[in-house]
Amino acid sequence: MKALRKPVYFTCGDYTVSLGTGRKEFNPKKERPGLEHYIAEAGKGALAQIPDAAAIDEGVVGNFMAARFNRQGHLGAMLSLVHPSLEYKPSTRVEGACCSGGLSLASAIKSVLSEQSDVVLSLGLEVQNTVKAIYGADILAGAGHYAGERKNGHAYFFPAKFSDRAGAYKERYGAEKTWAAMGRWYEQAIVNARKNPKAQEFHNTTEDLFAAHQAMKPNGKTFCDHINFLDCSKVSDGGAAVLVVSQEGLAKIGKTKTDAVELVGLGHAVADLTAAPPDLAVLETTRRAAEQALKMAGITVDQVGVFETHDCFTITGILACEALGLAKRGEGADYVLAGHTRLDGKTPFNTGGGLVGYGHPTGASGVRMAVDLWKQLTGKAGNYQVRLDPKRPYGLLINMGGNDKTVVSAVFRKGLPGDN
Amino acid sequence: MDLDSRLTHVAVIGAAGKMGSGITLLMAQEMARLTLLPENKGKLFRLAAIDLDPEALRGLQDYVHSQAVKAAEKNAMSLRAAYADRKDLVENGEIIEDFVRRVDSMVWPSTDLSAAKGARIVFEAIVEKVPVKVAVFKQLRETCDPDAFFFTNTSSVPIGLLDKEVGLGGRIMGVHFYNPPPVQKLVETIRGATTRDDVAQTAAEIGKRLRKTLIPSADVAGFIGNGHFIRDGHHAIAEVEKLAAKHGWPSAVWMMNRVSQDWLLRPMGIFQLIDYVGVDVFQFIEGVMDHYLDEKLTNATINKMMELKAAGGQRPDGSQKAGFFEYERGKITGVYDPAKRVYLPLDPQGWTGAADKALGELPQPFRPWKALLSAPDKDAALALHFKALADQKTLGAELARAYHQCSREIGKGLVSRGVAAKPEDVNGVLTSGFYHLYGPINDYLAAGVSR
Numbered sequence: 001m002k003a004l005r006k007p008v009y010f011t012c013g014d015y016t017v018s019l020g021t022g023r024k025e026f027n028p029k030k031e032r033p034g035l036e037h038y039i040a041e042a043g044k045g046a047l048a049q050i051p052d053a054a055a056i057d058e059g060v061v062g063n064f065m066a067a068r069f070n071r072q073g074h075l076g077a078m079l080s081l082v083h084p085s086l087e088y089k090p091s092t093r094v095e096g097a098c099c100s101g102g103l104s105l106a107s108a109i110k111s112v113l114s115e116q117s118d119v120v121l122s123l124g125l126e127v128q129n130t131v132k133a134i135y136g137a138d139i140l141a142g143a144g145h146y147a148g149e150r151k152n153g154h155a156y157f158f159p160a161k162f163s164d165r166a167g168a169y170k171e172r173y174g175a176e177k178t179w180a181a182m183g184r185w186y187e188q189a190i191v192n193a194r195k196n197p198k199a200q201e202f203h204n205t206t207e208d209l210f211a212a213h214q215a216m217k218p219n220g221k222t223f224c225d226h227i228n229f230l231d232c233s234k235v236s237d238g239g240a241a242v243l244v245v246s247q248e249g250l251a252k253i254g255k256t257k258t259d260a261v262e263l264v265g266l267g268h269a270v271a272d273l274t275a276a277p278p279d280l281a282v283l284e285t286t287r288r289a290a291e292q293a294l295k296m297a298g299i300t301v302d303q304v305g306v307f308e309t310h311d312c313f314t315i316t317g318i319l320a321c322e323a324l325g326l327a328k329r330g331e332g333a334d335y336v337l338a339g340h341t342r343l344d345g346k347t348p349f350n351t352g353g354g355l356v357g358y359g360h361p362t363g364a365s366g367v368r369m370a371v372d373l374w375k376q377l378t379g380k381a382g383n384y385q386v387r388l389d390p391k392r393p394y395g396l397l398i399n400m401g402g403n404d405k406t407v408v409s410a411v412f413r414k415g416l417p418g419d420n
Numbered sequence: 421m422d423l424d425s426r427l428t429h430v431a432v433i434g435a436a437g438k439m440g441s442g443i444t445l446l447m448a449q450e451m452a453r454l455t456l457l458p459e460n461k462g463k464l465f466r467l468a469a470i471d472l473d474p475e476a477l478r479g480l481q482d483y484v485h486s487q488a489v490k491a492a493e494k495n496a497m498s499l500r501a502a503y504a505d506r507k508d509l510v511e512n513g514e515i516i517e518d519f520v521r522r523v524d525s526m527v528w529p530s531t532d533l534s535a536a537k538g539a540r541i542v543f544e545a546i547v548e549k550v551p552v553k554v555a556v557f558k559q560l561r562e563t564c565d566p567d568a569f570f571f572t573n574t575s576s577v578p579i580g581l582l583d584k585e586v587g588l589g590g591r592i593m594g595v596h597f598y599n600p601p602p603v604q605k606l607v608e609t610i611r612g613a614t615t616r617d618d619v620a621q622t623a624a625e626i627g628k629r630l631r632k633t634l635i636p637s638a639d640v641a642g643f644i645g646n647g648h649f650i651r652d653g654h655h656a657i658a659e660v661e662k663l664a665a666k667h668g669w670p671s672a673v674w675m676m677n678r679v680s681q682d683w684l685l686r687p688m689g690i691f692q693l694i695d696y697v698g699v700d701v702f703q704f705i706e707g708v709m710d711h712y713l714d715e716k717l718t719n720a721t722i723n724k725m726m727e728l729k730a731a732g733g734q735r736p737d738g739s740q741k742a743g744f745f746e747y748e749r750g751k752i753t754g755v756y757d758p759a760k761r762v763y764l765p766l767d768p769q770g771w772t773g774a775a776d777k778a779l780g781e782l783p784q785p786f787r788p789w790k791a792l793l794s795a796p797d798k799d800a801a802l803a804l805h806f807k808a809l810a811d812q813k814t815l816g817a818e819l820a821r822a823y824h825q826c827s828r829e830i831g832k833g834l835v836s837r838g839v840a841a842k843p844e845d846v847n848g849v850l851t852s853g854f855y856h857l858y859g860p861i862n863d864y865l866a867a868g869v870s871r
Binding site: 132134135137138141146150151152154155156221222 | 493496497499500504507510511512513516
């Protein structure tokens, strides 16, 4: 895609609580809500913001592995659980590992651009707490190349993949600063999550988060060589929804451009799933997808005021700063250590907690990111609202699947009064 | 015969009991691990799990299965390495399932002692009664091959005596696991006068394989662990008898239990521990020790509790039965009053509160056992605790100092009588087997504290 053929807007976002360890109401021994609940709750959160659900033309459901976590396929046909008026409307389930939510957004965008729909309900969800973590690791490993990597892979497949990335980065650029930056990323994620009542780490009361992270030295005998448990995003149940609409669609749902954000750039790239990453210390696919999105938006990264990146592990947050061009190679850690990614920094990242703080209901994450950016750019982020520099009215998201294999990046612009 | 060959055929007698089931699980897991080694391909490994109670054997199979699943899940990383050559088993789930199937099928349950035929290693974990043990071992001597080794889990019966009574020619040794065996690190090893070197060597290797901490004890009834525990319990009972005159029996039991747990920073109070072990088991051990040692070690209070059927111990599902205390979900809810033969419910606003008040404040700053267990500053915190305790003038502190002193004397007595080779062994048993934060032989209150 070279340019957007017509304006596309995002509005009326919402997401559920990210349920899992850390939330007070979470009890692994008690029965919990399933897929049906999350698709309905997330969708209803979006629909509650418009006068008539009948305005929805279509649904897209992003989900990674319900077929294994929940023994359920065919999630597209759950759309009408959101509202009865959605019965008999088109709905598609899309999958791209942890980028499934990003693909839900991309698919909704394409539907609007193709003029098949004016109002698309983009959903994402995952319910992962149905199995213990050791079996969840098997399921999530499906985001890697089963035939090529699983047998020789770690019991905790993906943590080990990103531990290897952290190890490569440490070795090349210095273990001490890398480890400290990972600790600061963790601290920032939890600090932000404590301001977001729906975040999995909202109830976290650890006093010195950085010290807690630094004290937990990685141990390859019990987990991974270069990361600890705190470096990992959570095992989560959750759902997210947002409306992706055309200009006509905005009118149909009674919204103005200032209620919405305008999509101005989209990047979508995949790398060979069967091949090893070219450089463990670089997120090359992420870099390319973000580059595409910024190019389409016609802006540079310096014009972006707020970011949502895919910090499935703290090291990924650091690497994303480099992939985006905010820091040179090897200096992403310094960038984080300087505090630039904090809520009060010059480029706030993952303001509602991100994957480490809010949680990572895999198929929902891409949609949740769009919702958080929409909240920030429309002043609806509540306790974690950042004061946006008027000269940098853009938000950028990166949603990554697998080991930097499928990436969707999107750039949004705040709706300005003159737009209406 | 090397250990791996011996481990192809193992028997556990009393396999469905509390200790026997834990030993069965540990051995079945180790034997299942051996089946994965290339050199053992095609070899048959089996563990005869023998118990009189068929229903309990069925429960044993369920227990072994559920515990094997948990252990395999926890050890998935090392299991993946052990299964590296099995190209057909890829996911954690597949590997865990295969390993658990191996553990499950290792256990051959039987109610017949003759099922031990052919076993090269036999663990005995039956009731702590000498004549019963002797009778069983005599039958095993006839059933098993002449090169079989016998390991008894007795916590009190002298090994030399068993060998003499049964005639095993030194093929027996004490290998005393702590409850529950899969969790507790400590194993007390007891060589009788006749125990052969190769038997002792095999016991040591098994302990190492199971990653246990082995501490040797001399072959003196009660060994180190119960040598301390029984006398420690008797001290608490004697104190209760004194306190009861003023405070009443239930309050006195409550008070001494709290003093041992909170003032001495133990994982549980002494009477809760006796209930956990079982008042009945406590009485068996007393009986054995009393019989073989030149010391009166039976106790009227314990005998009375047994007469009144307040025997403690656990139900098959692991829940705690009533003894000195009554429990709900593992928490104390009432204290037994032998005079009225009822459990007096705890009453923080009433009698329990009054008993707590009589004990006085805890030494400050107070950090409970659990908080200190893995605290990096544990040693400094303990020193601080005992310094505060030494200076306190409350009844609680007075009782605690006397208790501490008594525990120390018991420990030193075990060394001076040669039961333990050195003070570190006594301390090791109490810290690794009883989860105390410190050993009884210490200098925390050494500066002449008296009551």
